[in-house]
């Protein structure tokens with residue numbers, strides 16, 4: 001009898017989509033997970049030229065073009081406290097495929113994967129698709145992931161834990177001390193740390209740190225992408241960085257499910273990574289300004305919201321019925337429980353939309369807050 005796999009039967013379509021679909025076309029969308037800026041012109045042009053010259057017609061090397069991997073390697077030398085040679089990188093179809101490769105290559109049937117709750121929706125789903133057993137861990141009061149909670153959740157059955165900073169859906173940024181702890185845990189427990197760094201450049205306070213900088217073993221895999229940094233979500237271009245033996249295993253999966261990342265996107269990404277970076281600074285400055293307006297608005301309404309230090313999300317605590325009231329008034333926000341059981345009582349507000357919309361949305365949130373408090 002034709003049947004569906006148990007792994008896939010356990011995965012549901014993301015709750016975020018359902019919220020979008022429930023809202024009308026005129027809704028103000030604060031549910032969105034992508035920057036509202038154009039892809040930098042020089043990145044677009046690089047793809048156009050590659051297409052016109054016929055350079056993007058064929059498969060590239062499975063790992064991606066050497067030029068792109070050199071650009072990623074140079075980016076790590078420029079921006080991060082660790083180095084990765086081009087041969088230790090695989091260009092992927094976005095951060096999503098990079099996460100999938102890391103889990104497929106390292107998680108055996110029924111092995112556990114520890115990840116933040118609330119956390120990015122793919123962590124649970126991709127763990128299940130890999131046949132693993134999801135082990136969500138509640139966050140601290142300030143919505144950061146506590147290394148001690150991760151260490152406590154690790155058992156003999158744990159294959160990996162996932163760290164995400166800056167984080168979706170909370171906007172929280174992990175401290176350097178926390179990242180050192182995650183590296184120590186990966187080393188001492190001989191368990192893989194998957195560090196999802198797709199928002200690394202969108203940091204308003206403090207600095208981005210990676211467990212890759214501190215680990216003494218090769219037990220850290222870094223997942224990254226051009227999607228958020230360069231507003232390139234549609235191009236589908238990310239990468240994994242890891243040791244040679246881990247790259248070799250992930251390549252076995254990538255080679256058969258993807259062959260190679262899209263060639264035009266590889267040319268665009270190479271230009272984005274190695275070209276001028278001021279477009280990133282401008283975008284981050286705009287996000288910071290919007291965040292501050294939102295935080296002032298939440299404070300006015302009496303909503304408690306840990307200050308998000310990065311990404312473009314805020315996660316206030318909201319009264320019961322608030323998300324529905326806001327949605328009914330035409331503003332899309334995502335209920336916290338879409339990101340895990342511990343997200344209940346929160347809402348994720350994305351500020352990847354212009355200031356005018358944000359101000360209108362704040363008026364609506366004010367009305368909704370008054371309505372639920374009456």
Ligand SMILES: Cc1ncc(COP(=O)(O)O)c(C=O)c1O
Nearest residue numbers: 033094095096120168198225227
């Ligand atoms: C934390 C996090 N990781 C990974 C991704 C996947 O990004 P991509 O669009 O590059 O697949 C996202 C996208 O929303 C994300 O929020």
